[in-house]
Amino acid sequence: MSYEEILTRYEPVIGLETHVELGTATKMFCGCKTDFGAEPNTQVCPVCLALPGALPVMNRAAIEATIRIGLALNCDIAEWCRMARKNYFYPDMPKNFQTSQYDEPLCVDGYVDVEVDGVTHRIGIERVHIEEDTGKTLHVGGATGRIHGATESLVDYNRAGIPLVEIVTKPVPGLGGLAPEIAKAYVAELRDIIRSLGVSDVRMEQGSMRCDVNTSLNRPGEEWGTRTETKNVNSLRSVERAVRSEIIRQSAILDDGGKIHQETRHFHEDRGDTSPGRSKETATDYRYFPEPDLVPIAPDPAWVATLKAALPEKPSAKRARLREEWGITELDMQSVANAGAVEIIEETIAAGASPAGARKWWMGELARRANELNVELTAVGATPAQVAALQKLVDEGKLNDKLARTVLEGVVAGEGDPAEVMAARGLEVVNDTGALTAAVDEAIAANPDIAAKIRDGKIAAAGALVGAVMKTTRGQADAKTVRELLLERLGVS
Amino acid sequence: MAAISREEVAHLARLSRLAVTEEELDRFAGQLDVILQSVARVGEVAAEDIPPTSHSVPLTNVYREDVPTTSLTQDAALSGAPDAYEGRFRVPRILDEED
Amino acid sequence: MSDLTRLSAADLASLIAKREVSAVEVATAHLDRIAAVDDRVHAFLHVDRAGALEAAAAVDRGEITGPLAGVPIAVKDVVTTKGVPTTAASKILEGWKPPYDATIVERLKKAGMPILGKTNMDEFAMGSSTEYSAYGPTNNPWDLGRIPGGSGGGSAAALAAYEAPLAIGTDTGGSIRQPGAVTGTVGAKPTYGGTSRYGLIAFSSSLDTPGPCARTVEDTALLHAVIAGHDPRDSTSIDKPVPDVVRAAQLGKSGDLSGVKLGVVKEFSGDGSEPGVAAAFKDSLEALVKLGAEVVEVSCPHFEYALPAYYLIAPSECSSNLARFDGVRYGLRAGDDGNRSLEEVMSLTREAGFGPEVKRRIIIGTYALSSGYYDAYYGQAQKVRTLITRDFQSAFEKVDVLVSPTTPFVAFPFGSRTSDPYQMYLADLFTIPTNLYGGPAISVPCGLSEGLPVGFQIMAPTLADDRMYRVAAALESAVGTFTPPAL
Incomplete structure (x- = not known):
């Protein structure tokens, strides 16, 4: 069944969650550097290693960058908001909670206009919030270095605590078959906007920009369907492919009378499709609550206005x-x-x-x-x-x-x-006409047959002699000059 | 009626990464029930329109400048680690999300 | 020279400054005292003889001067000390040596105060008796068969046993004041944000407050002045001048309280306190009236909900704060047989490393923060916290300070409240409201009941820490200090 045919019977609704690692000099809550590629566990301190007793202090530059991203995405900036703790255990997260934002994001309700085939589509932005990145885990003992089958893992916390901005779109219905392309165009536009602000290098291939794609299908006139969340979408091309493959996969299930499970799926760059991850029903309750170690953020409206006026x-x-x-x-x-x-x-x-x-x-x-x-x-x-x-x-x-x-x-x-x-x-073009003339004459003398052809009017044959001259001058002559000189010497110019 | 069941306590212990014993479960279930019945009294207070207090100090906008400070050395960072290997913290295999 | 361990910190500092005694002699006297009595008191989890003597020698060499230079101090084991074991009295941190000093420890070192060692406490500061220490309880120097209070029982007992002239405590629901009360010593909880929490192993972040402990009000104020003040590493630290608590304590010593209005909380005067405690409190009030104070009854209708609100907020925050103890980066790892998964090893580690009270609170906190219960428990407790704060604010429109017994009962025998955790929680009935509000409070000895000390609590508005010191010093001048029987 063709993709086009599917779109006659189903309408996709997409949503995107994009994480952008900020290019600040230091981490979100401590003064450790954020340099890429440092020796493991050398850019860590009591705060980002979550040693007992250590406390976070927010990086002003990260807050400013988040507000600027929000403004560039036409968001309202919260007058007052708090950080929150998202509680779950994972070894790459030193505190076993992520300091993030929950129901009080720093920026809300914006949009991005995306142009595809000359038509502008407005993608609503629900929220932009600030949080922190995790460490990096190396899985060893398994066949492929992946988590599956590994016998142990090794953790480096250099990346733990690097400021991360999460940008969440509103659900976008009504795109029809263009949904995959528009999703890709949105991510590209987002990338360009953030790059223009100079707050991140936004390189998907290096992980400084990462995308999760939500997709659901519904029959025309019916309510929106159950959505899946595809993680690990790490290139513009993959964004498009992930949405397309989910549309095809879900339509096949719905056609068979099946149900879509709300779940996390992983995108496989190599195969171009997704496989199931953790089911949302059994997902952890994150037990969010306001972060008591950090005080509320209340951006001064005058400061926000200054930042807005200075947007590129x-x-x-x-x-x-x-x-x-x-x-x-x-x-x-x-x-x-x-x-x-x-x-x-x-x-x-x-x-x-x-x-x-x-x-x-x-x-x-x-x-x-x-x-x-x-x-x-x-x-x-x-x-x-x-x-x-x-x-x-x-x-x-x-x-x-x-x-x-x-x-x-x-x-x-x-x-x-x-x-x-x-x-x-000594790479300068040979412009010495004397030397060039000698080389041209030498080439004519060495190739009398070709020279004769040119004299007979077969100008196209001149290429061979130009080549010969270029060779003797080791490429340092200007080909156009050589050609002119050659034709002049042969009396055909 | 009990505020909390033995099963709920077992579930909460799992969420909290506590491998509690059967004997502990028996004991905690009763104790936690008493405690929760007592603390549930906060519900008696009419507080619909009352803003919650998350911080007792009325501070906002406390920031640090984006200037690097000295990190720990790798040795110091790993000094308390139960297990380390080649500059990294070594941990047992992590359950695959797909397992 | 008389017994150096019996002198106040103020007197020791003055003798050292005048070079009538060396800091090394003072430190040695206390270290010897610890060696002589601590097997019976068990106030210390770790004694740093070498470190203390080295710091004392630096003072003797004239490298450091200051109001408390050379006066040794004991530090509660929940505060990090670089290179010196810090366990929070938990098995999960056994042998951990922090690579950094807490801000208040940095300040003690800068002030030239030799750190004698780390004091015992309830595990992670959760408890009111030190019976929940993973390393065995501390015994009350007044009666070795009774609890020294908690969680900071070790710090208070070290003072009462003359093992240290000064100590650092931390107060989340009364952990400085209640041990002070039951050991006949002084303990102050500064305004939240007045003392840095950086390096204090978190129990309940929005309530934890480090503070000074001593045998006299003036000594407490002197230590308060050393450790208090803004710290850019603690986002909740207040960037304002520290009230002049030392001057306030000296002012109060004169014994004049004319014009000072004391508020007695109506809701605390019911049948909550033991008769002996109630009687000592009443006598003290009369003594304060004789000094010129006026007593006014005030109502704080939401105080009765402070205990339930506290036992939702503190466990909720603790369930998150203690998640970091997972056997990955530091501390204990249990059950790692090379076969088990990380999840199993984490759970076995936390099971083996935490004691029962810590586990109970983690489970309660996890419950109270769960999505289905958040509004009814944690959210509602935060609203009650607002109402309690308003009660304080309206009370302080009528009176200068609020007063109450520090704890409803004197030191109780070991084991008498461990089987029913809620009975233990009642020890903090009078101290908890202040923590929810964030204001300062102090416990000062005010008398004896059946031979055991009773504490008098003075609560002041936020950032008015000086006010409570003035009243505390006046009370001390009226009722005197209390000395336990010889060990």
Whole structure:
């Protein structure tokens, strides 16, 4: 049965819960650093290890970041709210409760507008609240390093207590078959908004942005169905696939007259489908209560107003503006945004590069390298100023494309600015006409047959001789110049 | 009527990760019943419109600045651990959610 | 030199400052006293002879000066001391050496006060007799067959047995004041937020308050001044100047209370107290009237619900606070045979590591916070807490302080209240309302009943800790101090 056919009989309702790890310098409740990749249990203290007697104190920057996210999502900011304890036992949670928010979130009732195929869909935001991350558990002894079949586990609490913002949408009905695409577009938009605020690196593949997707189906005109919660959805593509696979799975059960169980399901990136987790009926009662070790949060309205006034341009508006300025298609703009390259390309243009030149380097050579190293573009080793300088050397004819790539390699290897690398490695385009003419003449002499063809008007054959010249000049000549010179020497220009 | 049954006490003990013995269950059930009947008296107070007090100090907005402080060394962090391995806390196998 | 262990902290400090006696001599005298009598009293769980002598030597070298420099102190074992065992009198923390000092311990060290050791208590401060210590009870120096109160029985008994001139206690429902009352010593619960909880192993976060214990009101005030004050590591710490409690105690010593209005809580004057306790309280009131005070009866209609509200709020918070004791990061691990799952090992660890009273409270708290019961129990208790606070506030519009017996009965024999936990809870009947309100209160010895000490409680408005010290010092000057029979 086709997906399209399913959507004629069922209407999906989706909801998304997104966790974003904030990029603060220190943890939510203590001064331990949040650096990624530190030795295990070296960024811990009595507070985040939950040693007896230790007490939490809230990180002002985390509260500010949460309020800014709330404002950027058009939320109301609570005048007064409290942290709450969510009680359950798990070894990656040192206190065996998570300090979170329950019925008094910091931000409520906002929305995000998402554009898919030229149509804008408004996704309601129910709440944005602040909480803390857990430690990381390594399962050993099992066949695959997974929890299942492991004989023991090893816990590192470096990540425990890093501030985490949870963004929960209202249930979104009425999307029909577009539900999977819109879910994906929402997460992408959310990511862009949060990235524009500079409060998180929002990298799904590194876990600094994580998504749970709720899906239910109902027949037209009937009440909403029972929802499942799919966890472990860790890429934009997976968001779309998870919703689609749940729609297909649930419809098959409903078609057979079965019932959907309210449960947590796990998404499998490899198979593209979900498997059941803990059933909600037997889930723990979290016994929430107001956190007595922390006092209420009552943001000063003047402070909130200041934060609101200082919000950056909305990514959607910015994209539209830049698309115009750069003269590129919506699709191209989307891929720039997906690569997280909007700001860095902007800066490169500001440093003097043309939009096309800036985009070419960041979306090509450098994006490839960032991908290989699994780092952000900002950490790839080249600055916007360097890329602009590189492009300038190309525009001036001092470097050709191939040489420029080699120079860029030197730049990211830390050998200096493009001009320095070019000089140190002797990579400048050969512009000495005397030397070039000699090389051209040598090529003509060595290939009389081809030279004859060109003289006869078969200009297309010139490529072979240009290639030969490029070879003898070790690529340091400008191909266009070589070609012109060649044709001139053969008397066909 | 009892405020709490032996089964409820057993359930609460499981939730609290207490492997109580049968003998303890017998004893606690009776004792907790007496205690709960006594504390249930809070219900006699008419307090519908009364705001709850969660903190006795009227403080709000107590924050620290986002400035790193010194963490414990790995040795100090693990110094009290019943079991540790290669810089991490070692624990017995965790029941799979799917088990 | 007379017996150094019999002197007040104020006198010791003055002798040390004048170099008439060395801090090392003072510490040694107390350590020797502990060695001589603590096998009978069992006030200490751990004695840090080397640490105390080293700290005393630093004072003698002139490295530290201050109002209590060189005066040794005993610290309740629920407060963390870096590198020195801290167990909260529980098996689950046996042998644990914290990698950090509590804020109040830092302040003691900065003040040059040698820490003699860690005192016994009811496990995790849950109890009123120290019978719930996992390491055996403390015996009351007035009668070794009777309880020294609790949870801070060790700190109070150490004072009464002249093992220490000063001690740190913590008060969640009366754990400083009730032991003070039944051992004939002084104990003060400061305003909640007035003393830092950082490093105090949490029982009930919204109620726990560390405070000073001593044999005289002035000594108590001196210690109060050392440990109190804002701590940025405790979010509930009050960032305001500490009331001048030392001056208030000295003022009260003069014995003039003219113009001071004492409120007697009508709801406490029923048949709750033993006759001997009621009589000593009445005599003390008369003594205070002679000093110029005026006695006014005030009604606090919701005080009768304080005990039930407390026994919902405290266990609820404790059920969450004690979840961290799971055998993963520190403390006991039981039943790890290489085969059992973590869940089983956690449950066996907590079963083996916690005593019966702790388990009872964890279970009650888990119950009271459960979604189906939250509104009826925990939520309702928090509302009652508001009403009790309002009772205090309206009472303090009419009177300066409220007064009552500290506890309804004198030190009771071991075992007489353990079989029925609720009978034990009644020991805190008069002390609990203050904890729910958050204000300060002090217990000061006021007489004897059948040869056993009776405590007089003075409760003041929040942040008016100085007020209770003035009245306490005046009462002390009128009735004197009480010395237990020789051990």
